[in-house]
Amino acid sequence: MKVLSVLCALLITVATAKQELSESQYRDAFTDWMISNQKSYSSSEFITRYNIFKTNFDYIEEWNSKGSETVLGLNKMADITNEEYRSLYLGKPFDASSLIGTKEEILFSNKFSSTVDWRKKGAVTHVKNQQSCSGCWSFSATGATEGAHKLANNGTNELVSLSEQNLIDCSTPFGNTGCNGGVITYAFEYIISNGGIDTEKSYPFEGTDGTCRYKSENSGATISSYVNVTFGSESSLESAVNVNPVACSIDASHSSFLFYKSGIYFEPACSRTNLDHGVLVVGYGTENSQSQDSSSEPNHSNYWIAKNSWGINGYILMSKDRDNMCGISTLASFPIV
Template sequence: MGRIPAAAFTVKQCLLVLAAVFAVISSAAWGDKQSDPESTSMAERYDQWMVQHGRVYSDDAEKQRRFDIFKSNVELIDSFNAAGKHKYSLGVNQFADMTTEEFKASHTGFKNTVTRPIGKGGFRYENVSATPASVDWRAEGAVTPVKDQEMCESGWAFSAVAAMEGITQLTSGQLISLSEQELVDCDVNGEDYGCNGGVMDNAFVFIINNGGLATDVNYPYKGIDWTCSEEKSSPSAATISGFEDVPVDDEAALRKAVAHQPVSVAIDVSGSEFRFYEGGIFTRDCGTDVDHGVTAVGYGEASDGSKYWLVKNSWGAGWGEQGYIRMERDVDAKEGLCGIAMRASYPTA
């Protein structure tokens, strides 16, 4: 009988030891996030997201910091979608572990403060009296696949190149993917600054003076500022003769231009909702401090009567609607949604 208490104590002792070991293991788990059901779900989503996007961090502290940013962004996205009262949805994309400031410093690049050169020849579509109800230059073979500017503020270069690719196809019948990197590397003697931003009209001036652009096969994109290569830039694969500006703050004029060719436009992408856009017609009042260059490649009207611009971005095909966004058209603001009618221009053959 005297041994029973001792045996019982031994069993109890073992259980306490096991419980202590389990507690130590649990508390040592990454970020101590696993104990809360909601955090566990978020941590699992984060792990899956890291695998999907190939994220690897330098240490646990950086991983924890990025998790906190990710969690805040995902909560915003989930809350927006749960409201269910919008014409567009948000998604947890490749930018989910970045702050707004980090994103703007790496994925925009239009220099709104730079005085752009004035296009010669006026506005050739001014007297156009009728335009199609809808236009999609992708269907006409005038748009190359969506590209990715990566961690470089070169949206201005991608916008200018996409517009040039469009007019080249429309005049020659050939769709040629041209080099953004040539602009990033070589258009540096004026007010374009490679991965530190630029202006589409300045890019057009450079292309004219340069005698065209090479293909992106000959002069591939690196996503960093590099030394201009005369070898890679020769021969030019396409040229333009000039460029023209669309009348400022005039969506009707922009429609006339887009009805005839892809057009470079600048927009304000500073809001989180634009960054995480997944699909639908974007209607967010996002301001007019234009900071990113994109390309209007069409327009149309949805089944519910909502009018939109079809815009090609340069954040990869994993963003938005396979790299595109449909933005509300003919809004009350004269500048257009996100300032799309403020700084529009197009190259001429």
């Protein structure tokens, strides 16, 4: 369709100064985006969302014009502000340093595989949609528990999708606040104390807080303990990822994370201790690139594979071995079955 070709043309980045767009070009791009994402607004809301879209469009074009290793693009959230994004999708930021030493920290081994991808081993469930619920912590916790359950008994167990709603509704006594945010390890504490967590099939996600409806007969997995990687150590995280998918808390507050499309995600403004989002690290690898000699700057082609609700089919490749970028190894843990 005509507007689609207009949008594609507008999204082609150049290494020169930002292009000045006409109002009709913005309007065509917004119309096509609305159609693609099945959006509709009242007359007054249309103007508000259109202006926000223009701001986000310009931000994405400006970012991409600089030739960053991170490529941004319009997604289903292109009509919300950064403030709305943080309110709807992220937890309340917390200072992770306050949780140092709350559980034993272990470095398993100094011998790592060059690449790891637990998806290829059948230890990762489908990408899930957290909707407009700041329950990302529950998705990280279930993801790590799903992996641990699958990999127990030499990997002979069935991969079972577990209930985020169970954690949202039932782990409040352990310090979590449902769709207003939570801490991954508090979710593990609940599962241990409760003696299990229900399956997603029996207790599906609703995207809002509810009353606790756990039923032991619907339990899909149990855990006995959990392990924290060494605070801020990417080598410890790498060691842990060789054992199990790992639940991590990160700083995802920047619009660059919101609009991540491809490439290796690197945000210089990221905090390493002020964290607000949960992801599941399911592996790591290195992007194909020309080798560098010893006199050149460090190679920044290493990445973590982070399961999210958006990105490359729900995954974000986050910069690895780059001074704990966005706090990826600040608060990282996984359960023991």
